[in-house]
Amino acid sequence: MTLGSGQSSDEAGSAIGKRSEAAYMRERKVVPGGSMRAASWLQPHPPYAARGEGCWVIDIDERRLLDCANNFFSLIHGHAFRPVLDAVRDAMATGTAFGMPTESEILLAEALAARSPRMEQTRFCNSGTEAVLAAIKGARGLTGRHRIAKFEGCYHGAYDWVEVSLDPTPSNWDDENGNPASVRCNAGTPDSVLQEVVVLPYDDPQRCADILRREGATLAAVIVDPNASRAGTVPMSKETAVVVQDACRRDGIILIADEVISFRLSYEGASPLFGLEPDLITTAKIIGGGLPIGAVSGRAEYMAVFDHSAGKPKVSMGGTFSANPLSMAAGLASLDHYSRPVVERLNKLGGALRDRISKGLADAGVAATVTGMGSLFRLHIGAGRVTGYRSAFPTAEAAKLIRRIQLAMLNENVLLTPNCSGSLSSPMTEVEVFSIADKLVHVVERELDAYKGTSN
Ligand SMILES: Cc1ncc(COP(=O)(O)O)c(C=O)c1O
Known part of the structure; x- marks a missing residue:
């Protein structure tokens, strides 16, 4: 089996060339942290992209990387996909933006509606964050309530309310009753925001039901990512989905399915796979073909909250x-x-x-697992079963190993996200997929061995 350079992460400096290093030194002077987003940063610094070709990204040092990050799962067809390039070039030739509607927005809204009856109407914006905040404002407008519930550890974008309990730790994640606490993610988030967010456990349906029974009547929305990416990339259990759906129906809560990543899981999106019937659906990433996008969709009766045609809407939504x-x-x-x-x-x-990685890890006898669904996967270090945020929460050693593995995979010319998750894109075949699996198993085995060696 050929596994590329075979370097360990200790030699990772060599995975990142001199031009990237020089770019980073320049960027540090004009950008805090030397990077526009923490998510794409790695120690000592990331390689800089020059161009992409299908499932490959080529950095400015001419290193070819098999791209599993796909700009955080937004490039379902990989890079420079010809039909997207042609469509954008044709559109660009006629102008880039107008203070008037265009027919293209009708076509994309119709394409979503054709996929799911629950996406009967849509409003577009420019990011998943914007879509989520608009959906929550919509839910508040529809219910006249202002509190929301979200699942612990789940990411729904950079909006104060949904950032609550994004990254709690064992030292602060329980409240005095043993329920998930509302934990501040950013310095300066007001206490009032924490009080307006009820935090639910992803993998404890009974506790989830108890919390929703107690708090349900005060909630405008429950927001759900049914294949919670940050909370472990684990599919939500049928039991939890039923609990959420029932509580929303019982208490008149707006159910928001955040399918910014998970929309890819089926042609109709993620919700039907979980038996969820959301009132509002937020999407982004793949529905923009690699350009900035966000969308709130729902049945017309719910989307009417944004309707301005008869005067001031209940909730405004729009942007340049x-x-x-x-x-x-x-x-x-x-x-x-x-x-x-x-x-x-x-x-x-x-x-x-996932099967090949799981088998490889089991055959190698290493304490690691892979989770995911559809074309998404994520590596976890440790022997335990991963069912949600708390079981996915890495020990300090596991967190260190995950960072080393990401870097070691870079040495093997495979780009993963910093938490060692990834996605497939349509240009990939079994050749690339098996190569990713074999390299990952090999790297995990080697890094765990190296770690055992240093910790003995
Ligand atoms: C589930 C989910 N919701 C919302 C967002 C925010 O999307 P954006 O980065 O486009 O603002 C993300 C981003 O990764 C996401 O994974």
Whole structure:
């Protein structure tokens, strides 16, 4: 088996070339932390991208990396996908943005509506964060309540309310009754925000039901990512989904399915796979074909909360570049090519990837597991079963190992996200997928051995 350079993460400096190093030294002077987003940063600094070709990204030192990060799961067709490039070029030739609607926004809204009856109407914006905050404002407008519930450890973008309990630790994650506490993520978040967010356990349906029975009547919305990426990339259990759905129906709470990542899981999106019938659905990432996008969708009766046509809407939603024609064109081309057979093929490849990694880890006898669903996967260090945020929470040693493994995979020319998660893209075949699996197993085995060696 050929496994590339075979360097350990200790030699990772060599995975990141001199031009990237020079770029980083320049960027440090003008950008705090030397990087625009923490998510794409790694020690000692990230490689800088020059261009992309299909499932490969080439850095400015001409190193070719098999891209499993896919700009945080937004590039379902990989880089420079011809139909997207053509659609954007055609749109760009006619102008980039107008203070008028364009027909392209109708086409993309219709494409979503054709996929799911629960996406009957849509409003576009420019990011998943914006979509989530608009959906929550919509839920408040619809119910006249202002509190929300979210699941512990789940990421829904950079909006104060949904950042509550994004990253609690064992030292602060329980309240005095043993329920998940509302924990501040950013310095300066007001106490009032913490009081307005009820935190639910992802993998304890009974406790979840008890909390919702107690708090339900005060809630505008429950927001759910049914394949919680940050909380472990583990699918929500059927039991928890039933608890959430029942509570929303019983107490008139708006159920928001945040499918910013998980929309890719089926042609109709993620919710039907979990038996969820959300009132509002937020999407972003793959529906923009690689350009900035966000969307709130729902049945017309719920989306009416944003309707301004008869005067001031209950809740306003709009922005200078909302539904800009470039994102609309790219999104439409991307979705057009994310047909049922393509969804099924990628999901099958994802299953094969996870099976191969699981078998490889088991055969090697290493304490690590892989989670995920469809075309998404994530590595965890440790022998325990991962069912949600708390069981996915890494020990200090595991966190260190995950960082080393990400770097070691870079040495093997595979780009993962910093928590060693990844996604597949449609240009990938079994060749790339098995290569990712084999390299990952090999790297995990080697890094765990090296760690044992240093800790003995
Ligand atoms: C589930 C979920 N919701 C919302 C967001 C925010 O999306 P954006 O980065 O486009 O603001 C993300 C981003 O990763 C996400 O994973």
